[in-house]
Amino acid sequence: xxxxxxxxxxxxxxxxxxxxxxxxxxxxxxxxxxxxxxxxxxxxxxxxxxxxxxxxxxxxxxxxxxxxxxxxxxxxxxxxxxxxxxxxxxxxxxxxxxxxxxxxxxxxxxxxxxxxxxxxxxxxxxxxxxxxxxxxxxxxxxxxxxxxxxxxxxxxxxxxxxxxxxxxxxxxxx
Amino acid sequence: xxxxxxxxxxxxxxxxxxxxxxxxxxxxxxxxxxxxxxxxxxxxxxxxxxxxxxxxxxxxxxxxxxxxxxxxxxxxxxxxxxxxxxxxxxxxxxxxxxxxxxxxxxxxxxxxxxxxxxxxxxxxxxxxxxxxxxxxxxxxxxxxxxxxxxxxxxxxxxxxxxxxxxxxxxxxxxxxxxxxxxxxxxxxxxxxxxxxxxxxxxxxxxxxxxxxxxxxxxxxxxx
Numbered sequence: 009x010x011x012x013x014x015x016x017x018x019x020x021x022x023x024x025x026x027x028x029x030x031x032x033x034x035x036x037x038x039x040x041x042x043x044x045x046x047x048x049x050x051x052x053x054x055x056x057x058x059x060x061x062x063x064x065x066x067x068x069x070x071x072x073x074x075x076x077x078x079x080x081x082x083x084x085x086x087x088x089x090x091x092x093x094x095x096x097x098x099x100x101x102x103x104x105x106x107x108x109x110x111x112x113x114x115x116x117x118x119x120x121x122x123x124x125x126x127x128x129x130x131x132x133x134x135x136x137x138x139x140x141x142x143x144x145x146x147x148x149x150x151x152x153x154x155x156x157x158x159x160x161x162x163x164x165x166x167x168x169x170x171x172x173x174x175x176x177x178x179x180x181x182x
Numbered sequence: 183x184x185x186x187x188x189x190x191x192x193x194x195x196x197x198x199x200x201x202x203x204x205x206x207x208x209x210x211x212x213x214x215x216x217x218x219x220x221x222x223x224x225x226x227x228x229x230x231x232x233x234x235x236x237x238x239x240x241x242x243x244x245x246x247x248x249x250x251x252x253x254x255x256x257x258x259x260x261x262x263x264x265x266x267x268x269x270x271x272x273x274x275x276x277x278x279x280x281x282x283x284x285x286x287x288x289x290x291x292x293x294x295x296x297x298x299x300x301x302x303x304x305x306x307x308x309x310x311x312x313x314x315x316x317x318x319x320x321x322x323x324x325x326x327x328x329x330x331x332x333x334x335x336x337x338x339x340x341x342x343x344x345x346x347x348x349x350x351x352x353x354x355x356x357x358x359x360x361x362x363x364x365x366x367x368x369x370x371x372x373x374x375x376x377x378x379x380x381x382x383x384x385x386x387x388x389x390x391x392x393x394x395x396x397x398x399x400x401x402x403x404x405x
Contacts, residue, residue, distance in 0.1 A: 124392070128401045134385035142361055156382050163381040170394075171218060 011043065012051050016060060016079055016087040023064040023078040026052060036147070052077055060086050109169060113180045123170045127163060134159050183242075184209040184373050185341060190229055190239035191396075192222075199225040200236065201396030205375075207341070212364055212374040214384035217393035223377050224345055226393055230375060231264055231343045232256040243341070261289060265334030265342040265372070267363065269349040272330065273318040279329045280305065280314040286337045304332035308362050324355030331363045335370065342367055345377045353382075360386045 011033075018024070018032045026048045034042040055061040060083035064076045079087075105126060112119040134156055141152035169176070185207040192200040199222045207213050217223045228234040230241055232248040241248040243263065248256060266272075273282045280301055287297035305311045308328040313321045321329065327347060334342050347363065348356030364386045367374045378384050390401040 124399065124401065127392075128390070131381065131384060131390055131401065134381060135387070138382075138385040142365075156385065160381045167218065 010090065011047060012055055012060075013087055013090040015048070015051055016055065016083050017091075019061060019077060019079040020084065020087065023076045025067060025074040025076045027074065029077075055083065059083075105166070105169075109173075109176065110180055113173075113177050119173050119177070120170060123166050123173070127166050127170075130159050130163050130166070134163075183207065185230060185241070185243055185375070187226070187230055187241045188239055190226065190236045190241070192225055192229060192234065192236045198396055200229065200239075202239075203393060203396060203398040204239075205230065205391050205398055205400075207373050207375060209340070209373055210368065210371045211389065212367065212376060212387040214387035214390045215375060215377045215393060215398075216379060216381075216384055216390055219379070221393045222396040223393040225396075226398065227343055227345055227375060227377050231266070231341075232260055261286060262337065263340050265337065265339035267327070267330050267334045267342065267344040267347045269346040273326060273333070275318055278315050278317055279310065279321065279326075282318065282329060283333045283336050286333065290337065301332070301336055304336050305329070307366060308332045322355075323351050324358065327351060327355070327359050328362060331359060331366070335366055335372070338370060339372055342372050342374045344374060346379070347376070348378070348380065348383050356380075356383065 014033060014037060015029055018029055018036075024032070026045070029052075030043050030045060030048045033048075052061065056063070056077070060080055061077045062080050064078035067074045067076055105122075108122050109119045111117075112122045137152040137156050137159075141149050141156075144152065183206045185205070187206075188204045190200045190203045191198070201222075203222060203226050205213070205215070205226065215223045215226060225234065229236045232241070232243075232251070235249050243259070246259070248259075251259065260266075273279070274285065277285065280298055283301035283304055284294070284297040287300060288294065292300075302311065302314065305314055308331055310321075310325050310328045310332065313325050313329065318326050318329070327350075331347070334344075342363070344363065348359055351359060360383055364374065374387075376384070376387055384390055392399045392401055
């Protein structure tokens, strides 16, 4: 998740100070991982340096004065480019799991145990996400569904590998 | 344990379907039975529900050994203690959805009025009262399956057997059926034995048992 792009996107609705941005980010994207103030201000300072945001006045309050930030035209172009660029599909865990399975076969350990243990861990996470989803709002449901579909794809790979374990054992032995 | 099967063996002709499979299910627990096609998971479910008699091994429901019961008593036990949801609903096509849900109660001798009042409660709970006067062929797949879940739950079963209950549904309807089925089962304290090949469906369970080549493995002990 690019925090810089997320903050830029949040600034498109109008200038905000750091505290508002943190609250808006946490509410929309934070879920299990809220932003630290340090992350917000270091990101804003980088965006400012790169000309993607500008200072839009200072708000006086009981505490220290608070700077407001506004997105620049360059910032809008940048966030638009980010939104239009697909994320690189990742291969997630397969490389590690493949290595574990092959090493188990090479060392005479049970590769099925390796796969089953991973499968149980995956399903435990899927149960947790399903519980969170059923008790959550629509944003929770969509985020959990995304994770669930990815984990399901991993599980299908684990099942297929388990079904091919004898074949793989022969290749590894050869 | 409300249900316990040990060392089940079952062959169809010379083809073995179960080769020493076993499973334990606690009251109120939702257990997913997973495995590749042809691994024996549906045969295991049919043996657990007393639909099939294993060639050897035992199935205990509470203190009753199912294969020791005469056919009539096993049928009676299935009707009064078990509920069933299958992939294609298997509702009676000539009856309305309301009559379908009331059917298990009517077979048990309950009056039509009382049975239909209870059936309406379950149709409401499964959010399908709008189709109560329609025949199953006039409903969508998701609605029909929710009617089937209502029928499975109407007689307050102790165990619900669900064989690929979302297999014919799209993701959204499948999720809805699973949510309603498992939450209704948890509310009533019924155990659920859920056969599925879909991990997202199995994720509604408390525990998973995998069947491969007719043998079972409790995944709780795989980690």
